[in-house]
Amino acid sequence: MKYLPFSILVLLLISCQQPQAQTLLAASLTPEQKAKQDRLIETYATNKAHQYNYTVQLKEWQDALDEGLAQDPTIAYLWQQKAMPYFKARKYEVGMAYINKAVLYDAERYLGYRAFIKCIFSKTYREAIADFETCIAHWGDRYEMDHTYTFYIGLSYLQLNEFDKAEAYFLKAVAKQKEVFPDVHHLELFYLGIVCYEQERFAEAIAYFDQAVVNYKEFSDAYYYKGLCQWKMNEPKEKIKATSDLFFTYNEQGFSINEANAIYERYPYQIPKQNKE
Structure with a gap:
C-alpha cells in the first residue's frame, strides 16, 4: 500500500468513505412510496399502536407496529416508535437497536434524535458528539427537542469535563438562537x-x-x-x-x-x- 501513488491512495480513501455518505443522504421517497408509508403509519401507528398505553400495554403497542413493519420494514417512524418506550423505561440498549433502524432508513430525520438520546438518556457523550457532528456536516446546525445540535454537543463536553469546548459550543448555540428568537x-x-x-x-x-x-x-x-x-x-x-x-x-x-x-x-x-x- 505504501508504494501506491498518492493520487490512487486518495481515491481509495474516498471510495471507502462513500457508502456511509450515501446511506446518510439517500433517504428520499417517491410521492407514491411516501403516500403508501403514510397510509401504513396511519393504520398501524395512529389508529392501532397509539390506542394503547405503552407503559402498561407494551406488547400490544409493539405488536401493532410490527404489523406495519411486516408490510414495509423501511418505515423509519415505526422503528422510532418501537424504540421510544424503551428509552423512557431506561432500557437503552434495547431501544438503541430499534433507533439504529430508524437512522438506517431516514438519517436526516433520526440521526439527530439518536444523538439526543445518547446525550440525555444513555449518557454516551462521545457517541452523541460524533452523531451531532455528522448531522452538522450534512445538514447544518438544526434543532432537536427545542435545542440546537451545538447545544447538545456543549452539554456532552460539559459532562466530559472539557469546559473550554463546552463553552465554545454553548456560545455557538446562543448565536444560532439569536438568528431567529428575540x-x-x-x-x-x-x-x-x-x-x-x-x-x-x-x-x-x-x-x-x-x-x-x-x-x-x-x-x-x-x-x-x-x-x-x-x-x-x-x-x-x-x-x-x-x-x-x-x-x-x-x-x-x-x-x-x-x-x-x-x-x-x-x-x-x-x-x-x-x-x-
Whole structure:
C-alpha cells in the first residue's frame, strides 16, 4: 500500500468513505412510496399502536407496529416508535437497536434524535458528539427537542469535563438562537453559568444565572448555583441567604429544569427536590 501513488491512495480513501455518505443522504421517497408509508403509519401507528398505553400495554403497542413493519420494514417512524418506550423505561440498549433502524432508513430525520438520546438518556457523550457532528456536516446546525445540535454537543463536553469546548459550543448555540428568537433560552444561559462555575469564574457565572432567571424567574437550579458562587466569593451572608431562600421556595414548589424529557431523565446539574429542614 505504501508504494501506491498518492493520487490512487486518495481515491481509495474516498471510495471507502462513500457508502456511509450515501446511506446518510439517500433517504428520499417517491410521492407514491411516501403516500403508501403514510397510509401504513396511519393504520398501524395512529389508529392501532397509539390506542394503547405503552407503559402498561407494551406488547400490544409493539405488536401493532410490527404489523406495519411486516408490510414495509423501511418505515423509519415505526422503528422510532418501537424504540421510544424503551428509552423512557431506561432500557437503552434495547431501544438503541430499534433507533439504529430508524437512522438506517431516514438519517436526516433520526440521526439527530439518536444523538439526543445518547446525550440525555444513555449518557454516551462521545457517541452523541460524533452523531451531532455528522448531522452538522450534512445538514447544518438544526434543532432537536427545542435545542440546537451545538447545544447538545456543549452539554456532552460539559459532562466530559472539557469546559473550554463546552463553552465554545454553548456560545455557538446562543448565536444560532439569536438568528431567529428575540431571547436566549434560559437553559443555554444556565449551562454557560455552570461552565463558568466549574472554572471558578464565579462573577461571570452569577451574571449568566441572573440572565437565566429573567425569562424563568422560578428557575430554582439557577438560584442554587448562584448561591454557591456567592458563598465561594465570600459575599455577605444576607445576600447568600436571599438567594438560598429563592432556591428553596421554587424548589419546594417543583420548579426546576422544565424540559419535556426531564420527567424521564434528570438533566446535568439538575437539583432534586430538597427538604429545607
